[in-house]
Amino acid sequence: MDPVLGWFESRREELIEWIRGLVEIESPSHDPAAVNRAADYVTASEAGRATVERTETDGYGDVLQLTYELPGGGEDGQILGLGHLDTVYPHGTLQRMPFRQADGRLWGPGVFDMKTGVAYFLFAVRALRELNVACRQRRFVLLLNPDEEVGSPASRPFTERGARKSAATLVTEGALGLDGKVKTARKGGGQFRIAVEGIAAHAGLDFEAGASAVVEIARQIEQVAGWTDLAAGVTINPGVVRGGTTSNVVAEHASCDVDVRVPRLDQAAHLETRFRGLRPFDPRTRVTVTGGLRRPPMERSEGTVALYKLAKGLAHEMGVELGEAGVGGGSDGNFTAALGVPTLDGLGAIGEGAHSERESILAGRMCDRAALVAKLLAAV
Ligand SMILES: [Zn+2]
The missing domain is CATH 3.40.630.10 (Zn peptidases)
Structure with missing residues (x-):
């Protein structure tokens, strides 16, 4: 032996x-x-x-x-x-x-x-x-x-x-x-938080004065989830969502925590740029992105x-x-x-x-x- x-x-x-x-x-x-x-x-x-x-x-x-x-x-x-x-x-x-x-x-x-x-x-x-x-x-x-x-x-x-x-x-x-x-x-990995600030308003009396952070985060989530590229090994997982207060208020705040995984360093840099470049669909809302890659591939x-x-x-x-x-x-x-x-x-x-x-x-x-x-x- x-x-x-x-x-x-x-x-x-x-x-x-x-x-x-x-x-x-x-x-x-x-x-x-x-x-x-x-x-x-x-x-x-x-x-x-x-x-x-x-x-x-x-x-x-x-x-x-x-x-x-x-x-x-x-x-x-x-x-x-x-x-x-x-x-x-x-x-x-x-x-x-x-x-x-x-x-x-x-x-x-x-x-x-x-x-x-x-x-x-x-x-x-x-x-x-x-x-x-x-x-x-x-x-x-x-x-x-x-x-x-x-x-x-x-x-x-x-x-x-x-x-x-x-x-x-x-x-x-x-x-x-x-x-x-x-x-x-x-794979390398990291976490981004996308936070949206909208304009609160009464959903019945004053709907048009509001800009919904919840609707905006939903669109942002749909967009970033679309960056998943399974063939390239890149995955984007919007794992946690928060937002709004009650259903009769146009939501002022919403956010999403997104997990990302990449097999190559250049893909990480590319994703970082894309996340930082997120702009609101509704210009009355504000989108901020924090976080980033925690571990290189x-x-x-x-x-x-x-x-x-x-x-x-x-x-x-x-x-x-x-x-x-x-x-x-x-x-x-x-x-x-x-x-x-x-x-x-x-x-x-x-x-x-x-x-x-x-x-x-x-x-x-x-x-x-x-x-x-x-x-x-x-x-x-
Ligand atoms: Zn371990």
Whole structure:
């Protein structure tokens, strides 16, 4: 058996226990103290193994940076690992969906997205050290962010700074599909808010004096929704609408929050221009647009493809066929890829049901996946 895979098979229970510990600390993005309890767990676990730096952020938990020396005294370079400790689940979710093992899976809030992925990085370093595997790079810097699920407003500069110093970025977000594809492309995304100010009037007595913000937002929605181009991978989703007060008043205010996804940077710039250029259909109303692209697309660059091929070869050594995919959702890997740093994402757990009651990972695929992360850390 592959020695790295063998190491993980022998540590399987320890790995599950570690994952359980982290899943059982609820860590919704909007509760800094809760996310910091997850960071405390990792800090305690890695004391003596890594140099730990914690930086407070404004409004979110700490950004946790762990720096590991890799065995083998390789080149003076570093690899960046990206993970996040926050989840989308509010407090109390554990009562409804406790951590458990059943049907060949581990279940629980955040087990797939992405607490198991965090465990893979930590255990990967342990495996490399105990097996004294000669690694190509000297350092592994792992950033565990507190705010990924809300678009990484506070941690983004840390991620970008880390990437600029690194030969490559590995991200252990969950894999795609139950065959465990890694992600070599991700759409970029953002949110725009279109707000309309009209003129209020009594719908019966004074209808013509009014200019309806609700009618205007409806026309704007129809227009921007028409910019969806499925063949090009561009999607526009007007997801939330607000407006008006009561039915006998011509509405003074209305707004719509629109989610946009694009596979390429130039499409993002084009959409940005189109949104900023929105003008009212009814000239008596005023239209304002705020927001923009939050994450640039992660394009399938040559560097990323090279990383994927490396990973595919390493997986093959363990008898695993590693596929790749492009996906709609973004991650912190989008930021590093946009800087031109080779980035491979979706290296984490194989499972499904992120952000839902079905969130679970395949227990039978834990060891080979964690071993793949370790082998990549050594080979990049
Ligand atoms: Zn995630």
